[in-house]
Amino acid sequence: MRQKILHVTEALGGGVLHCIVLLANRQAAAGDDVVVLHSVRQDTPPAAKLNELFDPRVRRQAVDMRTAIGVHDVVSVFRLFLDLFRERPDIVHLHSSKAAALGRIAALFLGITARTIYSPHGFAFLKEDVSPIKAKLFLLIEQMLHAMGGHIVACSKSELRYARMLLLRAERTSLVENAVKLDEFHTDNARPAGEQVVVCTSARVTYQKAPWRFTRIAQRLSATSNSRFVWFGDGESDAVDRWIDRDAVELTGWIAASDLRRQLRHCDIFVLSSLWEGMPIALIEAQVAGLPAVATRIVGNRDVVVHGVTGFLASNDEELAHYTHQLIHDAALRKRMGAAAAAHARARFGEIQLFRSYVGVYRRLLTPPSGRRLPAMTHALSHEVLK
Template sequence: MRQKIVHVTEALGGGVLHCVALLANRQAAAGDQVVVLHSMRQDTPPTAKLDQLFDPRVHRQVVDMHTSIGAHDIVSVFRLLIALFRERPDIVHLHSSKAAALGRIAARFLGITAHTIYSPHGFAFLKEDISPLKAKLFLLIERMLHATGGHIVACSKSELRYARMLLLGAERTSLVENAVKLDGFDPGGHRQAGEAVVVCTSARVTYQKAPWRFTRLAQNIAGTSNAHFVWIGDGEADAIDRWIDRDAIQLTGWIPAGDLRRRLLQSDIFVLPSLWEGMPIALIEAQAAGLPAVASRIVGNRDVIVHGVTGFLANDDEQLEHYTRQLIDDAELRQRMGAAATAHARARFGDTQFFRSYVGAYRRLLTPVPGRRLPAVTHTLSHEALK
């Protein structure tokens, strides 16, 4: 069944960009007509880079949307109304909380909420850089907009739990886990014993990723063990100056996807001490590359790592350092967990599963069965596994 799909996102950067491009490209290759309506944020790559990331059959259009709440949102809704009216999509797929808010209002005016999907990629009310009052406001907005219609597709088991617990039940919620293209990951080429153990992370230097925690870890460990710390990524100059100790950490700056995979394959341990996540693509890539991981025990991270099998989940900085030291000091443990991480990633997080799951989700929206709820889970996890 070929269809016209319009993706809408205000946050075309990081993990959201990865998922939108992965899905849109697969859809275009399958013969669907695909449009991406997006804004240009600080973390959005330039147009030339976006042209490289997206299949040329995917049509992109810039629609001005802002992260902050304000009167400008009225203009954004009007622009989305016009764009969606012109495109006349079979499916509207909204990505990130702000685009979902604006898009669901526009879809409501057009009478197409029944064919609207929302992928949060991390609910805004779970962010740690906002006040409790603002978090309650975001949650209230989510509840109000969900009541108007549409279907939420969570990217992780934990995100699905929050959707069901806080948005009043399982009605119109399901799960499709994030994914990566697994080709290019060959963990058989790890470095030889005796070399310095490379501890890396992969992210933009932002508050969400808690770079000061990675810096503190490097400062505490680097001088007492045979370890080298690498931050794969870039960030704003003031954020780097504030949170990254270049004497303790090598900062690579932005590198292409192919180089990123090579750097992961040249590393030994992956650390992700972030404060909140949806379901981090960087962590999935690291697991696919055969890296045992140490990550903060939060939504998203705990859905990728099998604690004690593919890596460790840390409750605090003390545990983060303890588990990282344990992996640095035990090459056999690194090898065993790395092999388990690769097998786990290949079984759960491939792009073919990702694409097929969304094909099923879209089909159910286009051909609803009277009196039947949409399935709670599209793949990988049974209802019992969510308990």
Template sequence: MHMKGVVHITEAFGGGVLSMLTQLSNRSAAAGVEVTVLYSLRGETPKNFANLFHPTVNLIHVSMFREVNFKKDWVSLWELIKNLRRCNPAVVHLHSSKAGVLGRVAARIATPSAKVLYSPHGLSFLRRDVSPSRQLAYLIFERMAERMGGTIVACSNSEFREIKEKVHARDIALIENGVNVAEIPVRRARDDGKVVIGMSGRASFQKNHEAFASLANMMHSPTVTFLWIGGNMAEVPDPRRNLAISCSGWVTRARALELMSELDIYVQTSRWEGMPLAVIEAQVAGIPAVVTDVVGNRDAVLHGVTGFVASSTEEMAKYVAILRDDWQLRKRMGAAARQSASLRFSMDAIFREWLALYDLAVEKQLRAAKDVNQVGSCNVTREF
């Protein structure tokens, strides 16, 4: 059977994972590579997700669930095996932890000669919303899955170190997350004397929206406002939400970027990350950032140059206050952030790294297919 193309597998079909997945899929498809995405739906999956993909990308729904459930996971595994056998890809690219485990087992069974890549997008054993015993279980799962083969691709230096030191992976690569620099609007200067501080994402335990509310509680004033770009913040059952915190609610990506461009300071209060795209986008827009000292955050911001990395909410407040009171420092750090991030996180360069990691397998198959003026495919249909 002829092998071809790339199959992406993800259960975490939303947020930064979806953004990276669409970038990789669409650029590959535009280059003539056959791309299939096996996905599951999450609450944060946008309703119009199909419109985000290149028209030739094959989208196939597969039921997968975030938490461990052996009965459901067994069904998911055999769905993945069935689809991988049908597509018979040259490369299988797995995104986030559930797909990382199930996908490696499925690839080992269905397409043993395919190249397997796994992008954690934030390691499951770093989660702080589960017990220590569950964290250990996730780490054990990662170690077991690593024995199935494939290359683990870290998206930040600190994630790379966690994988090397705790998973003891034998085959690791590092490719940082990237963004389409051209689509990110540059920060718009204000002339009303106000300072707008904001964060983008889903109000959740991971994003630590409570810390964002604490910052607003400590710092709000007639000239300082706080904006949460995303969903859930207005619904949080917390009396602190009555402070000067505006919440945009769920908006389109274009609108979210537009709102971000109106910020003076970006903050990221996360308890854990992989390499947050929102921080990268803020830096590309020319906005200084104050972030928590966790995996990913600390890699995206150059402390004292493009923003600050803080070890506590109180320290975040101190750094935010410094930027709030010094518009020249905001301007200087913002310019440094834009210059650095636009080069370092440009998806143009990062996609070339991914193509190199995919190796020449797909290119060789494309050339062979062009020789016979035909590219075989797993039927390009969209299943929802």
């Protein structure tokens, strides 16, 4: 018997895309019937790229879900209702806040909220680009929707603490940390002494990532040290022009994930200056690749970096610059922290842990209090979790 799992997201890009691809492909390989319903936004890769990323056994279907709140949401809920009714999934796995809102309402009409999972990938009420009133509104919406039923799976310990503290129903929350495919990374990034120290980051140039912080560090340190600063990624032209100083920062433009992993082998320090996160994949990838990190002390970042061991957590702009400067000028510290980062991240953030953890969450949702499983877990999933 195959288990049908339906993933729903309006944000099929960035870290959300990474997590869905990792989980959906593994589930399809284990023998499950996997469907991904997603909207198409500016950051959604073209269909040809999605075909490369997803296992051919994973079925995809576009559904119009817009980020902004409006009357169009009524149409989106109705469309999701029809899709859920037609697919009759055993598990509905909702990713990001808007899809979670629309999906839970549709699931409520069908009486299947008990079998819905919501992975926030960063709560909307923690964003710093919205007003305090809007943030409170987002929190109120989250509380109302969670009261309807379903299970929240946080991607970091910090996110889980917020879920349990603010949503008031700790018994319907779990933790499954983000992960990467470990076999795609190498840590043989030893560089000859005397070369420039390469300080890098990887992200879309957006307000969330505070690119002006990275630029200021580059302007301050590149002129007084043997270092260069590289931003792997790109963004809207107005954002790049406003926040990136191309004389101090090398902006690579969009590069494929495989190329990024190769480029990380030629870097020495990873800096993540974000204002908010869920649990950043880019930071996990850098740590797996053996790079010491300097990151802001926020939700997600502080769950990846072990301060003073695999890198540093900075509470302000001055500390970001100070710790980066310290690593630039101390090769032995970079080597020691880089080795610790690789060992720690490889032991903690592998895809097998992510898959097995979700198998456990799904199993609990499909097991009524009586202990009778309905429907039964597939043989393939049961075999995987016992490996």
